[in-house]
Every structure is written in structure tokens, then in C-alpha cells.
Amino acid sequence: MQTRNPRKRLMLAVTVALLAPGLAFGxxxxxxxxEARIAxxxxxxxxxxxxxxxxQASIAQTQTQLDEVKVAQAPAADGKPKIQSTPILxxxxxxSTFSYGGFIKxxxxxxxxxxxxxxxxxSGRxxxxxxxxxxxxxxxxPDSxxxxxxxxQFSRFWLSADHVTDNGDKLKGYVEMDFFGGGSNALAGNEVATNTYAVTLRQAYVSWNNWLAGQTWSNFQDTAALPDAVDFVGVTEGATFVRQAQIRYTKGGFSVSAENPQTTVNTIATAARTNGTGSNxxxxxxxxxxTKGKWGHFSAAGLLRQFKAGDETASGAAVSLSGKFNLGDSDDIRWMANYGDxxxxxxxxxxxxxxxxxxxGELHAVTGMGGFVAWRHVIGPKLRSNLMYSMAAFDNDKDLAGWNLLSEAATERASSIHANLIYSPLPKLDVGVEIGYGKRELExxxxxxxxxxxxTVKYSF
Known part of the structure; x- marks a missing residue:
């Protein structure tokens, strides 16, 4: 026991010094x-x-490392797990939150x-x-x-950068690519040796709160209504399907957009097609x-267009109705109907x-109509099936000046039916087979x- 008085400590030391020889001797x-055992x-x-x-030092070090791992893996404010604690962007x-995904198909x-x-x-191959x-x-x-x-080539990957400011403003940058665009050169892109294909742009846009600018799906298209097909689309005839540059504003369930214009023209006299005049x-x-609910969703869209070829102009309008209706836990019906000039x-x-x-030399809008219906049935936890029918028809006006035998080669109608089975033996892995029959009819x-x-074999990540 230590004493705090220096005089007492000195007296104690002297006493011990005087008694020590006697104690040792005795x-x-x-x-x-x-004493030896005590020592x-x-x-x-x-x-x-x-x-x-x-x-204890080892336990403390281990606990520190575990805490660092928990911090790195802790969900962000949006509920998504962090990849690492240091910035990627x-x-x-x-x-900012960085995310990456896609699939191999x-x-x-x-x-x-x-x-x-x-x-x-x-592309039809x-x-x-x-x-x-x-x-x-x-x-x-013909040889058949x-x-x-x-x-x-339809393997795909995307990158996204999301940011929320201190004021709650939401910013997003998104880029998506696949390999459906042909080879990077004539030698590398053929099917003889390497089957090398170039990376091609699908989507590239930035969004700020309710605004979007860049290339993405047309606002006239309802991607949520497309069926679960093995083919790239399956219900091709009756589906609206366009990706293009645009400016879009969305408020709740309502959205409007101004999108890139192009006019495709059939010349009556020669039946030649010009795919995009670029003069709009x-x-x-x-x-x-x-509108959405537990029952599914319903969408109504309208389209206004100006057509231009040289100095000639025309106008057109179209509507598209579509949706998905849930029929219990195992079935749904997906559909679309389009009509317009x-x-x-x-x-x-x-x-x-x-x-x-x-x-x-006068330009006329061509009236068209089309639609599809698809039934999806979940057979079990790992197996599902889809049955699809699709059609499109066009009103080629035979009374237009210059109509002749060549003009009769215009497509009047097309339709198809597809059925598939898709098996998912492991999470994110789909193995599917689909049979299809399609027919094209001329005027x-x-x-x-x-x-x-x-x-198909598809692994999503």
C-alpha cells in the first residue's frame, strides 16, 4: 500500500532496513x-x-475488423448494400450509388x-x-x-449512377449496351472464325426528379406489358417497340415527351422503302x-407526328392501350391494342x-392496326409457360395515283403464335424452349x- 506522506515513507524504509537482517536470520x-512456493x-x-x-488484445483487434466489415456491408439510405466503403465514382x-448488372443470353x-x-x-436470323x-x-x-x-448477341450489361442531394433532389445516370449491332469490321464480325461483334448503345439518359433527357424506351411504349418470351420480343407484330432520344416529364402516372422524329416512306410506283428521311x-x-394495383396495370398512350419527305408534309395520330391483369398467384394476361395513321x-x-x-408527289399517312394477347402460367416454383398471339394489318390505299403491280408487293398483314416453357433450376438462371409460327401476306x-x-440459356446478374 502506498502512503501519500513523504516523512512516513522515509520512517517506514528506515525501520525495514533495521529489521531486515534479524528477520532473514530468524x-x-x-x-x-x-517463500519459494509463493514466488x-x-x-x-x-x-x-x-x-x-x-x-484481450486479439479479441479487440478482431472486433474492430468485424465492425469495419459491418460498416462496409451496411445498407445505404436506399436499402441497397454497399460494395465498398471508399468511393467508386x-x-x-x-x-453517389453505383450499380452494375445485365445478363448473358x-x-x-x-x-x-x-x-x-x-x-x-x-436480323431475322x-x-x-x-x-x-x-x-x-x-x-x-423456292428452296425451303x-x-x-x-x-x-443479345447479352447485355448496364451501369447506373444515382445521387440524392441534401435537398432531396434525385439524379440518375444510366447507360445500357448489348452486342446486337454487327461486327466491328468485315473480317472480325463474320461467323467463320471469331464471331466478334461490336458493343452497341441501347439506352443512355440522365434523369433529374421528374425530368428525363437521353435515349430510352419511347413514352408511347408499354414495356411492362411485354410477355415472358424466349424470342427477343415474341409478339412482334402487335407490339410498339422503339428506343430513341427524347425529353420526358413524369408526374405520378402521367407522362409526356418530345421524341426524335423520322419518317419512313413507301414509294407507290416502285414499292421502294425509304427508312428515315431525316428531314422532319x-x-x-x-x-x-x-394506373396500377394488385390486379395489375392499365396504360393508355397517344402519339402525334409530322411526316416529311422533301417538301411534302403530312400528319398522323395513333393510340395504344395495354396492360397486365393478374389472375390469382399463378396466371396473368398481358395485352396491347394499337391503331392510328x-x-x-x-x-x-x-x-x-x-x-x-x-x-x-403527295405524301399520305398509312393507317395501321395491331395487337397481341399473352397468357402466362406458373406451373411450379421453377417452371412457367407462356402462350402468345400477335397480329398487325395495314390499309394500303390502292386508289392512290401510281398504284401498279409493283405496289401489290406491299405487306398487308402478318400474324404469329408462340408457346414456350421456361425452367429456372437455379436463381437467375433460365433455360427455355419456344416454338413459333409466323405468316406474312402481301396485297x-x-x-x-x-x-x-x-x-435459350440466360443468366442474369
């Missing part, structure tokens, strides 16, 4: 043995204390077309495009042997209203034109059909 052998016990206690201190806004197809093969390298179904002249005997195509002045204008490039991948140019009653069996 120790017995038994007392010495006891041994003290050494053991000291060793135990040292080991305990080392153990070094040039971006502080505390393999497609294998066996195709049989009644009026000859679809040209190798055509990679997915269902009704305008590429061959229709030969009357009396011709089946043919096989394998590819992985007014952007395409759209408006959409969507100048639907052209917005529906069926441009199966019909926006306009027709007559022999007098002169000629027609050609397509039969296809398609298999």
Missing part, C-alpha cells in the same frame, strides 16, 4: 520453502495475466421458311422479324430446307397515363411504312410462312 527452512505461484499468475492481456457527386434456332431462307446476316419472312413471286419454287443459327422539323409528341416504325419493327408517296394475296424452334 527464517526457518520451512519458511524458505514457503513460483507469483510467476504463474504473472504468466496467466500476460496471456490474458494478449487474448471518383469523379462523381459525393456519396445464348440463343439457338432451327428455322424453316416456306419461300426460301432469310438472308444470312439479317437472330430473332423473329415478320418483315424478313420471304415471299417469292407466283410460280417460283431448314437452317440453324447460334448466337449470344417537329418532334414526335407522346402522352401516357398508367402513321404507326409505321413504332409497331412490328417497321413492318409497314409511316407514309406512302404517290405518283403526284396481291401471296404469302410466306416461318416455323421456328428456339432454345
Amino acid at each position: 527464517q526457518t527452512a520451512k519458511e524458505k520453502e514457503l 513460483q505461484l507469483e510467476a504463474q499468475v504473472q504468466a496467466l495475466l500476460s496471456a490474458q492481456q494478449q487474448q 471518383t469523379a462523381g457527386n459525393p456519396n 445464348f440463343d439457338g434456332m432451327l428455322t424453316d421458311t416456306s419461300d426460301g431462307a432469310i438472308a444470312d446476316g439479317s 437472330l430473332f423473329y422479324v415478320p418483315s424478313t419472312i420471304p415471299v417469292v413471286a407466283n410460280g417460283a419454287e 430446307d431448314p437452317y440453324t443459327d447460334f448466337h449470344a 422539323t417537329m418532334p414526335d409528341l407522346t402522352a401516357r397515363w398508367v 402513321g404507326l409505321g416504325r413504332y409497331m412490328a419493327f417497321g413492318l409497314g411504312p409511316d407514309t406512302a408517296l404517290d405518283a403526284n 396481291d394475296s401471296r404469302e410466306g410462312d416461318l416455323k421456328r424452334v428456339q432454345a
